[in-house]
Amino acid sequence: MVNFELITTDGSARRGRVVTPRGVINTPAFMPVGTIATVKAMSPEELVEVGAEIILGNTYHLYLRPGHNVIREIGGLHRFMNWRGPILTDSGGFQVFSLANLRKIKGDGVEFRSHIDGSLHFLTPERAIEIQEALGSDIMMVFDECIPYPADEAYVSKSIRLTSQWAARSKAARKTEAAVFGIVQGGMYPEMRRQSANELIEIGFDGYAIGGLSVGEPKNLMYDVLGHTAPLLPQTHARYLMGVGDLPDMLEAVENGIDMFDCVMPTRNARNGTLFTSVGRISIKRTEHTRDAGPLDPNCSCYTCRNYSRAYLRHMFMAREILSMRLNTIHNLHFYLDFMRRMRESIEAGRFAAFKKEWLVILARGQEQADT
Amino acid sequence: MVNFELITTDGSARRGRVVTPRGVINTPAFMPVGTIATVKAMSPEELVEVGAEIILGNTYHLYLRPGHNVIREIGGLHRFMNWRGPILTDSGGFQVFSLANLRKIKGDGVEFRSHIDGSLHFLTPERAIEIQEALGSDIMMVFDECIPYPADEAYVSKSIRLTSQWAARSKAARKTEAAVFGIVQGGMYPEMRRQSANELIEIGFDGYAIGGLSVGEPKNLMYDVLGHTAPLLPQTHARYLMGVGDLPDMLEAVENGIDMFDCVMPTRNARNGTLFTSVGRISIKRTEHTRDAGPLDPNCSCYTCRNYSRAYLRHMFMAREILSMRLNTIHNLHFYLDFMRRMRESIEAGRFAAFKKEWLVILARGQEQADT
Numbered sequence: 001m002v003n004f005e006l007i008t009t010d011g012s013a014r015r016g017r018v019v020t021p022r023g024v025i026n027t028p029a030f031m032p033v034g035t036i037a038t039v040k041a042m043s044p045e046e047l048v049e050v051g052a053e054i055i056l057g058n059t060y061h062l063y064l065r066p067g068h069n070v071i072r073e074i075g076g077l078h079r080f081m082n083w084r085g086p087i088l089t090d091s092g093g094f095q096v097f098s099l100a101n102l103r104k105i106k107g108d109g110v111e112f113r114s115h116i117d118g119s120l121h122f123l124t125p126e127r128a129i130e131i132q133e134a135l136g137s138d139i140m141m142v143f144d145e146c147i148p149y150p151a152d153e154a155y156v157s158k159s160i161r162l163t164s165q166w167a168a169r170s171k172a173a174r175k176t177e178a179a180v181f182g183i184v185q186g187g188m189y190p191e192m193r194r195q196s197a198n199e200l201i202e203i204g205f206d207g208y209a210i211g212g213l214s215v216g217e218p219k220n221l222m223y224d225v226l227g228h229t230a231p232l233l234p235q236t237h238a239r240y241l242m243g244v245g246d247l248p249d250m251l252e253a254v255e256n257g258i259d260m261f262d263c264v265m266p267t268r269n270a271r272n273g274t275l276f277t278s279v280g281r282i283s284i285k286r287t288e289h290t291r292d293a294g295p296l297d298p299n300c301s302c303y304t305c306r307n308y309s310r311a312y313l314r315h316m317f318m319a320r321e322i323l324s325m326r327l328n329t330i331h332n333l334h335f336y337l338d339f340m341r342r343m344r345e346s347i348e349a350g351r352f353a354a355f356k357k358e359w360l361v362i363l364a365r366g367q368e369q370a371d372t
Numbered sequence: 373m374v375n376f377e378l379i380t381t382d383g384s385a386r387r388g389r390v391v392t393p394r395g396v397i398n399t400p401a402f403m404p405v406g407t408i409a410t411v412k413a414m415s416p417e418e419l420v421e422v423g424a425e426i427i428l429g430n431t432y433h434l435y436l437r438p439g440h441n442v443i444r445e446i447g448g449l450h451r452f453m454n455w456r457g458p459i460l461t462d463s464g465g466f467q468v469f470s471l472a473n474l475r476k477i478k479g480d481g482v483e484f485r486s487h488i489d490g491s492l493h494f495l496t497p498e499r500a501i502e503i504q505e506a507l508g509s510d511i512m513m514v515f516d517e518c519i520p521y522p523a524d525e526a527y528v529s530k531s532i533r534l535t536s537q538w539a540a541r542s543k544a545a546r547k548t549e550a551a552v553f554g555i556v557q558g559g560m561y562p563e564m565r566r567q568s569a570n571e572l573i574e575i576g577f578d579g580y581a582i583g584g585l586s587v588g589e590p591k592n593l594m595y596d597v598l599g600h601t602a603p604l605l606p607q608t609h610a611r612y613l614m615g616v617g618d619l620p621d622m623l624e625a626v627e628n629g630i631d632m633f634d635c636v637m638p639t640r641n642a643r644n645g646t647l648f649t650s651v652g653r654i655s656i657k658r659t660e661h662t663r664d665a666g667p668l669d670p671n672c673s674c675y676t677c678r679n680y681s682r683a684y685l686r687h688m689f690m691a692r693e694i695l696s697m698r699l700n701t702i703h704n705l706h707f708y709l710d711f712m713r714r715m716r717e718s719i720e721a722g723r724f725a726a727f728k729k730e731w732l733v734i735l736a737r738g739q740e741q742a743d744t
Contacts, residue, residue, distance in 0.1 A: 315438040
């Protein structure tokens with residue numbers, strides 16, 4: 001089973017630990033995304049080296065390829081991909097609603113066509129849990145409907161009723177010891193968020209997630225909803241803000257008491273040549289790096305910064321070499337996980353507010369550079 | 373400086389050592405190809421782990437991208453790509469004649485257009501050495517004309533005269549302590565090969581290569597020319613068969629006294645999903661591997677075989693994941709370098725003939741499987 005231990009707080013910011021049979025996750029935590037049984041470009045050993053304590057797997061993708069039964073036969077997702085730490089799996093709901101074709105809520109689940117080959121599939125809360133248990137997930141997510149933005153109140157009201165029902169059925173479907181987290185939906189309506197949270201707490205989960213944010217809404221609206229919703233969740237359990245990983249957003253969320261994050265941002269940006277550094281965001285393809293013998297980030301201790309020049313990183317990127325994606329991903333994930341570590345230290349030291357302020361300046365500088 | 377030490381022989385097969393300031397290369401040796409400052413998909417640490425003692429860099433590619441002056445400014449190719457062992461660089465001749473556009477032998481060199489952006493360049497023997505010295509190569513190759521197949525005797529005769537002149541100029545152009553190897557050309561004509569070899573020996577090089585084989589000629593013709601040419605080279609120096617890395621070809625070549633090889637075969641095949649194993653060649657995309665929990669090669673001790681199933685390797689390949697190219701390349705290079713190690717042991721034990729016979733059976737089995 002999975003437990004959350006609150007170590008200390010600093011305002012609403014929480015420093016904690018999610019304890020699982022496969023290892024401890026120090027929170028606030030960032031989970032690299034390992035969509036289809038690999039965090040793109042990385043080996044499991046490199047994930048450990050950059051400081052990952054948990055990764056995320058996508059149920060929808062693994063269900064379609066190679067199929068959860070294949071993974072079960074090989075001995076589960078951990079063995080399949082050679083990752084010994086905890087794995088959180090989403091329920092597939094988000095991808096069904098964002099990626100699959102011709103999706104249709106129907107009977108007790110959702111019918112959809114694979115985005116890969118158009119084949120027809122049917123996912124229910126029970127099936128989503130069955131798949132996650134076949135994968136051997138440590139933390140499973142309930143099957144939910146991720147409400148698009150914008151959505152009117154009547155639609156949201158109906159949707160959260162469905163999500164609560166599905167959440168109860170997801171929990172009831174569990175046959176193993178794996179944890180199940182509920183997902184609070186409710187669009188941008190504070191009252192709907194409150195209702196969703198209350199219904200989930202009523203059912204009772206091992207942790208609580210906030211879904212349906214960072215789906216296209218303006219940033220201040222997202223922060224408003226986050227500020228309303230986070231305090232509704234039990235102090236005693238882990239709180240996970242799904243799909244959010246922009247650095248300023250994580251600062252805001254931690255300030256509001258969020259413990260866990262996942263996002264493709266560091267890995268996808270790495271492959272596109274956008275790198276996070278202590279002096280701001282850097283686009284490695286820029287001509288100015290051509291003859292730069294210095295490291296990407298002089299304040300970084302990652303493998304990439306210890307061993308390669310900006311000139312080499314630019315050359316690898318321009319030549320579309322595989323090593324470019326490897327070195328960039330190592331750096332960006334190291335940066336993210338180091339950022340989380342510093343954030344945890346700042347909470348322990350009771351100086352999270354100052355930490356946030358300092359970093360918002362650095363991160364703004366980065367964006368400025370990236371935009372020029 | 374670079375020296376060749378002959379440790380022992382078994383028939384014409386040689387077990388030796390190429391001693392360079394950056395490390396010892398045990399021969400017969402296979403050199404992974406690091407075209408543009410990276411052995412595709414691999415980190416330098418992984419190259420060491422699979423047993424690489426030397427890698428090859430392509431002068432033509434590095435000259436065009438990122439440019440030898442950039443690499444010189446960063447501190448040379450070793451520092452640029454973070455590889456501490458010896459590097460052999462080709463002269464660019466082969467790529468100029470096979471890859472570049474509108475090439476034209478003109479005055480004292482070759483004019484050509486870049487295959488990347490069409491820009492106009494001029495390469496001479498002096499320039500080829502200057503570039504290789506800028507890269508900081510440990511073993512440089514003379515600038516030569518790689519004769520296509522077929523070619524008539526008059527053309528070949530004229531070409532080897534040019535190659536000998538260029539070889540002398542290449543040697544004379546050297547300003548550093550780096551080694552220079554001559555390249556014997558001569559097409560498929562034994563007398564031309566003899567003349568080319570004699571002229572190069574007359575000039576005197578630190579090692580001797582055979583070029584212009586495996587350029588489209590039938591295998592038995594290649595073996596004939598190889599059998600004629602290898603004995604023409606001095607016993608006292610390293611002998612390098614350029615661009616040949618098919619496993620049966622290397623057995624044949626070692627039997628004829630060749631010491632060094634390079635080829636993109638293990639790395640390129642890896643990225644295409646063709647894997648070399650002790651039970652034959654395997655195409656990892658085949659359906660039969662979908663649920664195979666066993667390792668790629670039960671007799672292999674590489675990172676890939678120690679940690680991943682065939683099912684996982686197939687899944688990574690089908691999903692076109694970067695990790696697929698990494699894991700496959702690690703395995704294929706480990707296989708190649710382990711094969712060379714076993715070959716060296718068989719020469720030491722005076723049983724190279726038996727080794728060759730055994731492996732030709734295994735390799736034939738592999739090809740049979742790959743063809744079905």
